[in-house]
Each structure stands twice: as C-alpha cells, then as structure tokens.
Amino acid sequence: MGSLGGLAADAPPILYVNGKRRILPLDIAHQTLLEYLRGLGLTGTKLGCGEGGCGACTVMISHFDPHQKSLIHRAVNACLTPVYSVEGMHVITIEGIGNSQRGLHPIQESLATQHGSQCGFCTPGFVMSMYALLRSRKGPPTEEEIEENLSGNLCRCTGYRPILDAFRVFAKTDDSVYSNEACNGTVAKKSVKVEKGTRICPSTGRPCDCNGNSQGQFSSTENPESQGHLCDSNGKAQGQSLGTDIKNASKTDSELIFPPELFSRTPQYLSLYGRDGILWFRPANLKDLLGLKHAHPDAKLIVGNTEVGIETRFKKVVYPVLISTTHVAEFNAINVRDDGVEIGSSVTLSRLLDVMRECMRERPAHETSACAAFIEQLRWFAGAQIRNVASVGGNICTASPISDLNPLWIASKSLFKLIDNKGSMKEVKAADFFVAYRKVAMDRNELLYSVFLPWTRKFEYVKEFKQAHRRDDDIALVNAGMRVFFTERDGTLVVKESTFVFGGVGPVPLSAKKTEAFLQDKEWKEETLQNVRATLREDIVIAENAPGGMAEFRSSLVASFFFKFFLLSSYKLEQQGKLVHNFPATYKSAVADYHKPPSRGSQSYQPSETSTAVGQPTMHLSARMQVTGEAEYTDDILMPPSGLHAALVLSTKPHAHIMSIDASETEMIAGFEGFFTAKDIPGGNDIGAIIADEELFATNVVTCVGQAIGIVVADTLENAKAAAQKVKIEYEELPAVLSIEDALKVGSFHPGTERLIQRGDVEACFASDDCDHIFEGTVRMGGQEHFYLEPNTSLVWTSDGGNEIFMASSTQSPQKHQKYVAHVLGIPMSKVVCKTKRIGGGFGGKETKSAFVAAAAAVPAYLLRKPVKLTLDRDIDMLITGQRHPFLGKYKVGYTKEGKVLALDLAIYNNGGNSLDLSHSVLDRAVFHSDNVYAIPNFRVFGRVCFTNLASNTAFRGFGGPQGMIIAENWIERIARSLNTPPEKIRELNFQEEGYELHYGQRVEHNTLHRVWDGVKESCEFEKRRSLVEIFNEQHKWRKRGVAMVPTKFGISFTAKFMNQAGALVQVYTDGTVLVTHGGVEMGQGLHTKVAQIAAASFGIPMSSVFISETSTDKVPNASPTAASASSDMYGQAVLDACEQIKSRMQPVKEENSSLSFSKLANACHLERIDLSAHGFYATPDINFDWVTGRGSPFSYFTFGAAFAEVEIDTLTGDFQIQRVDIVMDLGTSLNPAIDIGQIEGAFIQGLGWVALEEVKWGDKEHLWVKPGHLFTQGPGTYKLPTANDIPGEFHVSLLKDAPNIRAIHSSKAVGEPPLFLASSVFFAIKDAIMSARAEHGLHGFFVLDSPATPERIRMACADEFTKAFAAADFRPKLSV
C-alpha cells in the first residue's frame, strides 16, 4: 500500500460486503462505492443519477463508533460515496438482505405484495432506505418518520402510495404485519393485533423480546459475537431466521451480522492511490491530519463527498490530493458547554440533528431557540442518505450561497474555530467567515476545527426559513436565518440585537445591515414592520438577470420571510405577556407550522366474478425479483470480456457550422480504442422516427446543444469519457431559435405540419348575436422531462464474423432499434436482433429517442467487431433525448350568458425542437383532444409544429392529449370566472352527451362521463368540501385552500392507423407450461402480467405455468412501440388469438379424453404430432381518419375519468400541499385492478409533476443567465419530480363498476395515459386558492396562471403588498415554452 513519511499502516485496506471480507485494491481512489459494488457483480444497486438525488443507489453502511460506543447503521448514496471512505466498514446491499433462493426479507415481501414495484428500478433503493431505518433505530419508527426517511428516494412509476402502504406496516401504529395473517397479496390488508406488551424489533420490524439490544449501545470490549445482531422472535441474538412473519416472507437463513473483526479493528491511517496519480489519505488522528496538511497544503479535505463528488463528476474538477477527515476524533467531537454547544467540523448532519434534539430535551426552552431552528432547517436539508454523510464543516467550507445552514450560523452568532497545520487555533465569527462567492476567511494552511453555537437568552428568538421548488430534498431558492433579542426599556421591550441573514440572494449569505440598524432600540410594532419593508428592499437587491433568475419572486420571499418572523416573534412575546398587538386572528395562518399527517388512501374496485386469472389483482410478475435486486436491466448484463464502453461527443452550440474536429489527443488516454464520426458510418447517416430528418452524427451543421458529433470507445467507461473530453471542435455560430415565440416571430416551422379541423362556422357564430360574451387569451405550458429512473442504454455485439448483429436495449421499441441499426450499418433487418427484457420506465421517452443510442453504439461495435455498451449519464440523457412538448395555445371563445360554449377558434403550437420525431403526431392528438369533454357547436382548431434549436421533443405519456385538454380547461375556467359561476357548473353545462359528434366526426359512444363525474362528486362530497374551504379561507388570511373537479376523455388507439397492429407467439411445452412472446415491452406497467393472465385464463392453467421471458424482434417481427396505452388491448388480443388457435388444435385430443390435465393434454397432443406453437395477430378494427377532410374515427373507444382535488397554499411563499384527491376512472372490466390502480396513481402523480412541480429551463430569452440553448435542469438537483411528501394527504381511487367495454379484450379499457390529465385538478384547485388570496387584496376575477404552478407562480399570483414592490398583479413569471 502507499505510504507517506513512514505513516503507512501495515494491514491491507478492507471492507465487508454482505458479510464477505474483501481486500480493497490500492489504486481505486477515484472510484465510488457504486462503481466498486457493480464491478463485483452486485448490480441490484442501481445508478439513476450519480448525484445523490434519486436514491436508486442506496446501500447500508455499518461501522462501530468507538467514541459513541455504538454500532452505527446508515443509508448512504453509493454513487457519491468514495469507495475508500467505507474502509473498515460493513456494506449491506440489496443482495445481502434476501433473494429468491434464500427467501425474501419482510421489507421486500411487503413491497412486492403491496404492489409497490412497477418498473422496479427504484425498488432496491427504497428497500435499503427502509432496511437502514429499521436497523438504525432502537424502536419502531412512526409513519411520519418513514415518510421523512424516504425523501431521498424517487419513484417515477408508482405515485408512492403503495410503497408507503407497504412500509407503513413496520411503523408502530400498525401491527398487522407482525402476524401470519398480514399481506394477503391483494390490495386490501387484514389487520391483526400484536399482543399487548410485545416489543417490535427495530431491526426486523417484527415482534420480539430482544429488549432493544438488537443494535448499538455496547462497548467494544463486550463480546463481539453477541453484538449488533438482529434477533428472532425469541430474542436470540444471532443466526436467527426471519421466518414467515409476513406471509410468504420466506427468508430462512440468518440476517447478516456486523463482522466481529470490525469491532476490534482500530481505524488505521490510509494512504492510497487513484486514477491519474490521485493520492488519497485518511489520517486516524489529528496529528497525522495536520502533518498531511503541512505536506500537502493544497490538498482537498473531504468528509461526506457530497459537494466534492459533484465538483469532480459534473464540473470535472481534479483534486490531486484528497484527505478524508472522517476518522479524526477531535473533528467528530460534540461538547455541550454551559454557554453553548461545540460541534466538530466532521460531524454529520444526521448527528447534528440528534445533538440538537438532545439539547432541546435537556436545556431550558429559552436556551434552545437556535437549536429548534436548526432542527427545522435540517428536516428539509437533502434526503436522509445525504444527511447521513454530509458534514457540518463541509457545508460551511463549501460556502455555497444557498447553504441552508450558513445563514443560521451567522444569525445565531456562532463562532468557527480554525486550526492551522501547526496546531494553533483561532476563532472567527460566522458573520465574518464568508468573504466572496465560495471563498472563506481561512488561510491555505488552516482547517475548520469546530463550530460553537451559543445558547439563546430569554426574549431572544431564532428562526429559519427556506423556500425551494420542492419541499423535500431540494436546495433553497431563498433561505434565511433571523434572530432578534429584546431588552426592557422603560417597561417596554425594544430590540437590543437583531440579525437577518438571507441565502440565495447574492454570492454569499447577505445580512440586512440597514434593517438591523433601523431596528436597534425600536419597539416591535406594526409601524416598525412597515418601515422595515423599505430598508429590506435596500439591503437585498436581486438583479433581473442574477444567476437562478426569479428576481421578483426571490425579492418577494425576502419580504415575506421577514413578515413571518415579525409575526412569530410578536406571538411569542404575546405568549409571555410582553406585547399586545393588533393583528387579526386570521394572521396566525402566516406562522402556522407545516404539518402533513401520514398520507392515507383507499382503492376501490369491483371484484372479478370469474375464477380465472383475468380480473384478479395479481402481483406484478417481476415484483419479487425487483424487490431483491435480482431483476436484470440492460446495464446489469455482464459485459463480455472484450467489451468496450462508449461516450458521445456532443455539440456545445445550439446552431453552428462545424469548422473542424480534432481528435488527436484522444490517443493520449489509456485504453482508448477509437473515435467514430459521420464519415465512418457504413450505411445511412439519416435517421428519424417518421421522416429521416436527423443525422446519427452531425456532418456540417449542428442544430442543438447535445447533438451527437461522434462516439468514442475505450476499455472502461472512465477512459471513454476522458477521451471524449479530448475531442476539440471548432464552430462558427449561427442564429438560434429557442422558443415557440421566437419561432412564430421568424416563421420557423417543421415543413408540412399544418393541421386544421373545422366544425360549424366559427366566424359566423362570433358575428351573430348568439354569443353574449367573447374573449381571447393565451395558454402557455412548459415541457416535462420523462425521468425514467433507468437512463437509456444499449449493448450491441456482433456474431459470425460480423455478419449478424445483436443488441440488448432499454427501449419501448425494439423494432425501431433493429431498423435504425440495420440502416446505419447498411445491412438487412433480418440480420439484426434486438432484445428487451424489461426497462426501468419509459413513459414515451424510450419510444423513438432510445433508438439513436443503439445506432450510435452499433457503429464501433460493427467496425471493431467488439461488444460496445453505451449508457447515457443522467445529465446527458436529459439534455439530448427530448421531453414532453411545451405548447402555446391561442384561443377565442364565444358563449352565452349562462355559460354555454357556442364557438371556439383555437391555434395551437408545439415546440418540436430540431427534428420532427413524433411532434406531428403529438400535435394531432392535441388537436383531437382540444375539446376535452365539451360540446362546441362551432369549432376551428389549427395546429403547427415549431422548429427550434433545442433537442427534439418526443412522446410522453398522454402524447399531446393533456396539453390539448388543459388549454380547454383554461378557457372553461375563464368562462366560469367571468360569469362568477363555479367552474364545475360550467363544465357540466357543456358536457358532451351520448352520441355527440366530435369536431373530427367520431361519435362518443358508451359515454360514461356523467357516471365518473357524479361518482367523484359523491365520493368527495363536493359541496360540503367547498363550503368547508370557504370557511377555512375566511379564517386564514395567509393560507388559502382551493378545490377543483376536472373530467377527462382519452381516445384509445395510435392516431397513425398502421401502428394499431400486434403480434404474439405462444408456445406450449409438453410439461404443460407456456412460453409467451409478444411485441410489447414490459416497462413497469404490468403488461406482461396482464398478458400472462389472459393466456392462463385462456388455457385454464395457473399463472405459474405461463412465462414471458423478453421481447425480441426475432420472435415477433415489426412490432409497434409499446405506447398509446393500447398494448394490453392489442397484445392481449394477439396472445388470445394464438391461444385459441392452439386450443382448437388440441380440441380433438381433449374430446377423446376430457379428464386430461393440461400438461397431460399437451403431451398427448405432441404425441399426436399437433403443432403447439402459434402466431397470433390483432389489428384494431373500425378506425380511420382522413386529414384532408378532417373527418373520421381515429379512436377505437374513449377512456373516461374524473378527479377532485383540494389544496392548501401558503400565500406568502407559494408552498402548497394537496389535502385530498378523489378519482373515479372507467376502466371497463379491469384485467387486473391492482395494476390498473397503480397506473392511475402513478399517472396522477406524474401529472402532478407536470402541472405543479417540474419546470424545464433552457437558456432562452426568458433565462438569460443560462448559456443559450443549454439545459439548466439537467439532473434531480435542479429538476424536481414529486416525492413521497408531495402526494395527497388523502388519495381515494375507484374504478367505475358495471361498465364493461365492448371494444376491448375481456371488456377492459386502456389505462396508461388517460389518468395523467386528471392531475390538472390540482392545478385548478391551486388557482382556486389563489383566487381567494387575490380577493383579499381586492383582485377579483380571472387571472392567468401558466403551467407548471410552481411556488414562484403561486406566490407571484397571490399579488399582495409584498409582491407589488417587485411586480404587477398580472405578472407572468418566466417560462421556457
């Protein structure tokens, strides 16, 4: 091993992984724990983002802490954990807790049986977070703690409800899981009580009598054999079985114990190496640390690596010397003193939280006002996995202007203790520490030793504030730390000291000096408050184009935060009898604590009346493999020995001529194998989903940032990326079009994309006297990133001397991969095979855009005759693979004084980006759905696709339908507001009735709109809730509630007729088992499960006899992409067709012996030489459309649904919370109610992201602080999906009963896309709440709210005395459209 000045330890660096001792190589300092684990073949731990933002890589780390004398278990993000930082520790991955051979852990079993896994890519991360929570606690967690603990885990499929339900059973409030009766595998649960007095084991979540000794709290001198083990229900300390407490929780072997060797092992000094000569040191004591700092004054210190890891990975910063301070005792010490608490700089944030809580418990209340503020702020600081490793010192020394803690350290008058490399100490006030952007008052030879937080005094109050895009796990837009200390003067309290520090408003945390000076000796009364507003405006000035944008919002937040603090302090003084104020009771709402009770829900469906597999709430076929991490995804496939890794060379300009490409330096990179550009492509360089208007690799001109110019291959991924960095490209820039508005101005459209459909005579109607009112408006909505948890990946290899090509791809369309690869290589499709086992989510994003990945990898694979894998990093995936289309709608609507719509003239434009891809079809669906469910006698809709210099936008669940429908709901709502009528009344008044002829000529048949609408109305008790909301709003000035009900009608079928066809291959084997292959891809939506149910029901065999292995182009050719919600309909029919063929061939044998079991029958047929394999086919009948006449029936049928939402907003910050959602969907006779309900909930929460949370920001005219054409929101750090904390407090989902659909298999209906739009009920409920807020300030009637309704838009639309200094009441925050 490496050495420094004779300090090297004599033992090799080790760690334990899942109980197995491993010696670490000495030269992998550059590797993350995730890379190391996956390199060991432990591929259950997934790479979702690489930046600590998704939780897919969660593992549990255990170590013995000699200072705390306890065993510490922590969930961490393996993607940010340097592998050497866990030296001497025990790492438990998903593989270590249960699997299909050893049996499932109760957590795994519960998640599987509760339908908490759809695509399964996020699933191991959730299991590990929950596992670490249980093992790290002394008692069972509360439901709130479970929800909080999951804030660092994202799921894009399920909508979280089933995950929370699955985990809730481990909370102390629900005992049902601790019994054999629990978890019966259906949506409903039985609850059985644990006997009184039984203790729940914190490690397993099961009853036992281990008396809390299952982990931690013992000294290292105790017998290690008896320490840190889980215990069985008899309290035995080790070697226990987890048994079958959860039905089918079949794990029979022992739980992994903490390795005895690690108890007694003294942490040793480490000196190791990494790529490019990186040096890694881990001193074991202060002396060694200072020695190292002396020897390497510019060395980078690291603790949790949550900041440094981002810098090295994304900003490509190279730190040649790294020193980890995690094992230096002094840096981890906590010292509670009489005057305050001293915290070592390497103390983790989780520990800080514990310490603060302990101080709160043990010190007088007036001393811990600052502790309370830190506790609250840490609640919203990142996710648990980050807090478990990130350090106090790391946060301070990063000196980020948006650090959540630095404003609080300053406000609470903390002192930072510095130590230099000679051991001399000095103290610096926190207020003097931050000198410039990411620069601190610390010399090169100094380190941060500790932080001292003084206790607060009587009448001294400290408070934290933070507003982010999303409440959970998000960095602040603005945060603040505020303190005021009152003293008595002439019998009145006056301000003796005050500090107001704001983060996110400048390069360093800014103190409001003028305000502080102004307040000196002032009384705390309303007129003081009025004056402070002016001083604050002088103190904190945010320039229009300051980085991060949102100047108006951020300035308003500064004022709002101060107002909240003023009120809060006033109420505290009032409580202590020191102040009488005149604030109305309704003002209390400004300071109400955020409180979200654990979410609750109900799922209701009609049980199947048949005894066959169809209609049963069967668990997802892969669920058990997904919860154990055994389910294999493309990137998990073992790389063949000669395999190469690929990295793309991408354009950095939105529009430019390529002047030169210089790849000469790539050769300098070890392991480099080749760089390929357009000139190397053996076949055609022209590709495209519908028309070939894209180039695989750009030749002369690039038309967006992120366009591929070439591909590099090398022996390792790191080498491939390093070589790609070395390719130098010179450009000559050209003007770029970066938004729909730009495109409209300069006439930039994709050619031939105009669409026009007319019904009646719009002009004549407007000109007549029929319309009592006419108005015009625009509706703008931003895009949405798919954020499937599994990024795009493809592994391509050749065989037979390069004559045949194979690939495994993460795609919704293996056929497109086959086609693209054949085309770019210039070989026939018959020699190319694409296989897809399952994908970690697609949502439309892997329908066409993934094919490029396979085609790019195929070029070097074919030319070098070596396997090549191309996996896109999350940031690259987000940049180059397109998103949901932003839309702009311009409408003119005429209606009667009752609110009946008479005429609508609508123009809609979508932002296609730099190629057409599916934008035209997306526009078509928006055109078709632009009526939503409303009868419009005179209707003209025109549409066109804009060409912009942004990455080409593509399919996304709903495929333009939601965009068309939300435009409709906007003008409907406007009619309602103009007539002062509840929007729900206007909606009902305009409903399309049975048989109504739509603007494109199709008739609405079997219309269940009224039934779903009335069902929701009844379920949510609409009138009652509206009146309760009105009462709430009267009583709360600064918090408002709103309600809305929204209907939907979604047309089922691909709008391109030829795509409505499906094939399947069914093979019956002589043992009676059945192998089904069909053209559809399993992406979490349960397609394979439903198809297997159909096959099982058809043959009358159990589900266990049916197997679906993969989708493969050599089994079922020419398949359409798995999309348009229609796959169960189509592939179900195709499979049924094949089953029926086989059954009819079997019939004669069966007639001869009707008592034969299916396996015996199959064997008997085989002996009779009957073909037991059949190809099935289905083409959706009776669909057609003619764009020339604008008439036809493009859809097979419609799926109807309706939703109710109630929300509460904080009008001062724009924060919102969903109180309740009720949904009723008509899914005919459900094929599988558990899967269908999962689709509804998942789609709704994804839709929630679209309408209220997820904002895509491009470098355009609205965002001048982003480089032109670059994507700002390129990862989970900047782009915020809903988390478990964002889901409705109450979530009720019902499937409409007694509504068989005559037009689809087994009377079912398609479900994938239709529910997504129902989330717009949240958007309109938010708008309703804002209406009430505006009314308080004299603003009545309609106002424009663009989508998504982020906190910025909510806050600014509330338009009160705080915002008016910065923006007018009709201000429209900036949006990339």
Ligand SMILES: Cc1cc2nc3c(=O)[nH]c(=O)nc-3n(C[C@H](O)[C@H](O)[C@H](O)COP(=O)(O)OP(=O)(O)OC[C@H]3O[C@@H](n4cnc5c(N)ncnc54)[C@H](O)[C@@H]3O)c2cc1C
């Ligand atoms: C997903 C994610 C979410 C996050 N969310 C938040 C959030 O909500 N709020 C927020 O404020 N931040 C957030 N952060 C930022 C980050 O987590 C914090 O800044 C964290 O506290 C850094 O601690 P660390 O131990 O990981 O630092 P490291 O990355 O290990 O080090 C950070 C810096 O501190 C220096 N340093 C560390 N210790 C010392 C010392 N003793 N003396 C001198 N220099 C030292 C290092 O040299 C380095 O420059 C987030 C980060 C991620 C990845």
Ligand code: FES
């Ligand atoms: S992959 Fe580690 S948090 Fe996303």
Ligand code: FES
């Ligand atoms: S199941 Fe969670 S991301 Fe797919």
